[in-house]
Amino acid sequence: MTRPEEGKRLIITVLGHDKVGIIAMISTILAEAQINILDISQTILQEFFTMVMVVDTSGSQTDVVTLRDILTRKGEEMGIKITVQHEDIFKFMHRV
Amino acid sequence: MPFSISKDEILETVSMLQTENLDIRTITMGINILDCRGGSGQETGVKIYDKILRYASELVKTGDDIEKEYGIPIINKRISISPVAMVADGLSSPDMVKIGSYLDKAANEVGVNFIGGFSALVHKGFTKGDRALIEAIPETLAATERVCSSVNVATTKAGINMDAVYHMGSVIKETARLTAQQDGVGCAKLVVFCNAAEDNPFMAGAFHGAGEPECTINIGVSGPGVVLNAVKKYPKADFGQLANIIKNTAFKITRTGELVGRVASKRLGVSFGIVDLSLAPTPAIGDSVADILESMGLETVGGHGSTAALAMLNDAVKKGGAMASSYVGGLSGAFIPVSEDQGMINAVEAGALSLDKLEAMTCVCSVGLDMIAIPGDTPAEIISAIIADEAAIGMINRKTTAVRIIPAPGKKVGDWVEFGGLLGRAPIMQVNQSSPAQFIQRRGRIPAPIHSLNN
Structure with missing residues (x-):
């Protein structure tokens, strides 16, 4: 059974128009927070940039709320939509 | 364990949360208050108030924490309690109004927007407590902001208590009259049921039924x-x-x-x-x-x-x-x-x-x-x-x-x-x-x- 609380992984998604430096910006913020990138995949879909990133926060002191605030703000500056979600919601929704 | 959710599934979930209003409508804590009977409305009200604060003081904070951590909006945190007519049986109608005021105070104190359970189950007939509570409904809904009331007037097993049906017509009219300044908003907090559910988390009809445990979370x-x-x-x-x-x-x-x-x-x-x-x-x-x-x-x-x-x-x-x-x-x-x-x-x-x-x-x-x-x-x-x-x-x-x-x-x-x-x-x-x-x-x-x- 999926056990909530235990997961230390977050899913970061980015949606918006493609431009230079999106991944650099996000990975810099993650590196500063000691958050490890486990997986990254991106596509350009209907002229839109879509990126999904799986990250591990077990070595980080930064909590999810703070990280979400930082990334959301940076995303707004760059005109892109960044979301940060706990992995459990995806596991619960798509797997029994 | 590898992360096996596909990108499309992830984007589907994000879209549900971001643009399609997916949310948790309510976390409702059901609390048994049948042990809170005191000698008067005042005393009973204080006991219920104390118990609600003891059990539910962390409810709103916990809901807010989960919302932030998981990124899922949780719109309401609410409380349902055992039907007040059962707890306060034998007390008078003014006593019931007094208890209602303590419920409002407790809801306000713990930060929930509604508290349900100013209720009576009368599908087969009235106890004295039921009569006193029903009489107290209009004044209570007019004098409080967060208290919700419900009356179960029928079940499949018992039939329809037409005396209660008769009374509730007048109770609804009187509740509207007493809250006329706000278009009769008191009636928006009053539900008349058949086959009421004991574990319903939604207002205004939520109450903590007699078969429920001491305390429970309904979503x-x-x-x-x-x-x-x-x-x-x-x-x-x-x-x-x-x-x-x-x-x-x-x-x-x-x-x-x-x-x-x-x-x-x-x-x-x-x-x-x-x-x-x-x-x-x-x-x-x-x-x-x-x-x-x-x-x-x-x-x-x-x-x-x-x-x-x-x-x-x-x-x-x-x-x-x-x-x-x-x-x-x-x-x-x-x-x-x-x-x-x-x-x-x-x-x-x-x-x-x-x-x-x-x-x-x-x-x-x-x-x-x-x-x-x-x-x-x-x-x-x-x-x-x-x-x-x-x-x-x-x-x-x-x-x-x-x-x-x-x-x-x-x-x-x-x-x-x-x-x-x-x-x-x-x-x-x-x-x-x-x-x-x-x-x-x-x-x-x-x-x-x-x-x-x-x-």
Whole structure:
């Protein structure tokens, strides 16, 4: 059974128009927070940039709320939509 | 463990949360207060107040924490308590009003927006406590902000208590009169039930039933917007395919509730009760059950075909949701409140949705005539007769039905009532003026139907 609380992984998604430096910006913020990138995949879909990133926060002191605030703000500056979600919601929704 | 969710699945979830109004409508903590009886209303009120603060002081904070950590909006945190008429049996009506004031104080103190359980279960008859509580309803709802009241007047097993039905017509009128300054908003916090659910997390009808544990967490999910978008994507699907699409979507919505329920009950150290599968609309655009029915191909909700569309939607939601949760309960069906659903409001305004069609629709979905504003001069007997009709539908069909109706003082058909927030706004609806007075004044009890004899 999926056990909530235990997961230390977050899913970061980015949606918006493609431009230079999106991944650099996000990975810099993650590196500063000691958050490890486990997986990254991106596509350009209907002229839109879509990126999904799986990250591990077990070595980080930064909590999810703070990280979400930082990334959301940076995303707004760059005109892109960044979301940060706990992995459990995806596991619960798509797997029994 | 590798992360095995596909990118499309991730983006689907993000879109549900970001643009389709997927949220947890309520985390409701049910608290047993049957041990809180004191010698007076004052003493009982203080005991209930203390117990609520002891059990629920972390409720709002826990809900807010989960919302932030998981990124799932949790709209309401609420409390339901054992029916006050049971706790305070033997006390007088002014004592009941006193207890109501302590409930309001407790709700305010712990930060929940509603507390349900100023209730009486009178389907077979009244105790002294029931009578005192019902008498205290109008004053309590007028004097408090957050207290919700419900009265169960019928069950499939007991029949319909027509004395209670008779009384509730007047109680609703009096509640409207005492809250006339706000369009009779007191009536928006008063539900008359048949077959009331003991673990319903939704207001205004939530109470903590006699068979419930000491304390429990019940979750109400939402998501009309998510279902709407799913249905819109398949305009040509036949009904078998459409049912599958809705089932899949309901499954995903309910899983979110299951997750939040498990986390909340663990953190609060309280048993996890149920997830309620109801599709609960809000006045927000796109968060409408009416819109779903119209997206199935109806020009306007209320037209012919609406009942069939709603029956199919309601059943598919249950089938999908039942697979998603360990414990399903509460009301679990689509809600069709008028003032809280922009699509319903539009249909009434366009003249396509009548009270009679709404009554027919309540035969196949959750609850009943909900948040309907009617002319302020509607006689109490007509309101009683509306309640009797709904109770009969619930009794015969072995389902929960309810009436939450607002005879808005001074308002006529064509006028509007404005409650604001989640309660929304509604046009005054036409009521059939033919008098049922003689029928309602017969009193007594409508016997339980033959199919109640199933032992």
